Amino acid sequence: MLGVVAITLAYLTFIWIVFVRFKWMRFTPTWGLISAFFLLHLLIVPLVGTRMQSPYSTDVRVVRHTIQLVPRLPEPTMVTEVRVKENMPVKKGDILFVFDQSIYKSQVRAAQAAVVAAKQNAKILEADIAVAKDSVARAQSELDFAKVQQERFTTLASQRAGSQESADEWTSRVNSSEASLAEAQESQKRAELAYASQIDGVNTAVIQAEAELAQAQYYLDQTQMKAPNDGVIVNLQVQEGMVSGILRVGAIATLILDQDPYLIAAYRQENLMNVRPGQPVVVAINTYPGKHFTGKVDEIWYASRRGQYTPSGNLPLFPDIPLHTEARLPVKITLDDPSIQLGIGVGGATLILTSDNPFTWLGQISLRTYTWARWVYPLPI
Incomplete structure (x- = not known):
């Protein structure tokens, strides 16, 4: 200069x-x-x-995080209470909407009963093992006795001191006792396998019942929709008596969060040659005519949808794409004073000071002219 x-x-x-x-x-x-x-x-x-040296842009808007409030219910449910109003500030944890709880309370009670029954069944399985072991011991004793008797009467029959029919009868009883013992042993195995169906020492039927209880309790908790963070309710679309749930498409309200607002300013690509994160920025906001604020460059988003193509087997037809128009790149800017109220979507102007070069005075004049011109009406400057 x-x-x-x-x-x-x-x-x-x-x-x-x-x-x-x-x-x-x-x-x-x-x-x-x-x-x-x-x-x-x-x-x-x-x-x-x-x-x-001092890129200037009037393509600026305030961006705030928003949360679409969508009911997390497994079936259509009636809205019984609406505790918020349009443009109403809320705090994290505040109850916004209440849905009919009767069905979900019944499901929780049924799930609780299933948990108790599963725990009792686990105890029964443990008792079944003891019963099966007793049956095996009894069958083994009967088999041992039948073998002794078989051997005794077989010896007597061979010495013609006893009848062959008695020996054959005890041989039949040995076979029957062996079958009974095998059956008792299989029953014991089944009882032990059923009881051994565990995860970390807990029966799988109990785990499944407890999981169903947790799911039922989750849906019961969802009948009270709470604010996930501090913010303002807008786009309120629900009233008492309406039915909401799985058959409803979209959100019933929108929560604009209070935390971490920022500005997005679009710049020509060549203007970002000397722009780096952390550089100071002078900001004019349309809701504060005649004033300017200080901020800093947070990030430079080197990305544009113009460089993205949907995967397909079709070759790109460039005449259908306006490549002759230049895509501008967004710069994320945060204000130094977080207490400044920034409405979502509000416009303004930004001036990035890449250095102390005297060239910045022209940009300073442009920005201040812009913000003071917001007082001029009806000229749309």
């Missing part, structure tokens, strides 16, 4: 000495055109420097 001023002064001095002081030459129209052309280019230099 100082170089431009020096060159301008030197050229004016040259004109004054040659054409005014000593009158060595006559100031002709040709010299007038040359001088105008020279001075015009010197005036363009600050304008070009301003674009690079």
Whole structure:
């Protein structure tokens, strides 16, 4: 900037000495055109420097995080209470809507009963193992006795001291006792396998029943929709008596969060050549005409939807895509004072100060002209 001023002064001095002081030459129209052309280019230099050293944008908007409030219920449920109003501030944990709880309370009670029954069944399975072991022991004793008797009567029959029919009868009883023992042993295995169906020492039927209880309790809790964070309720679409739930598409209200608002400013691509995160920013907000605020560059989003194509087997047809128009890149800006009220979607202007270069004075004038012009009505400046 100082170089431009020096060159301008030197050229004016040259004109004054040659054409005014000593009158060595006559100031002709040709010299007038040359001088105008020279001075015009010197005036363009600050304008070009301003674009690079202090980028200015009026394509600015306030962005706030929003949460779509959608009921998390498994079936259509009637709204019994609406405890909020449009544009009403709420705190995290405040109850916003209450839904009919009768069905979900019944489901919780049924799930609680299922948990108790599953725990009792687990105890029964443990008792079944003891019963099966007793049955195995009894069958083993009967088999041992039958074998002794079989051997005894077989010996007597061989010595013709007893009948062969008695020996054959005890042989049949041995076979029957062996079958009974095998059946008792299988019953014991089944009882042990049923009892061994555990995860971390807890019967799987109990775990399943407890999971169903937790799900039923979750849906019962969802009959009271609470604010997930501090914010303001807008777009309220529900009233008492309406039915909401799985068959309803979309949210019944929107919560605009209080925390972490920021501004997005769109800049031409070449204007971001010297922009870096952390640089100071002067901000004008339309809801505060005549005022300006300080902030800083938080992030530069080097991304544009123009560079994204939907995967398909079709080759891109570039005449259908307006490549001749330049895509601007967004810059995320945060204000130094978090107490400033920023309405979502509010516009404004931003001036990024990439350095202390004197070129920034033109941008400072532009920004202050913008914010003071918001007082002028009806001129849409």
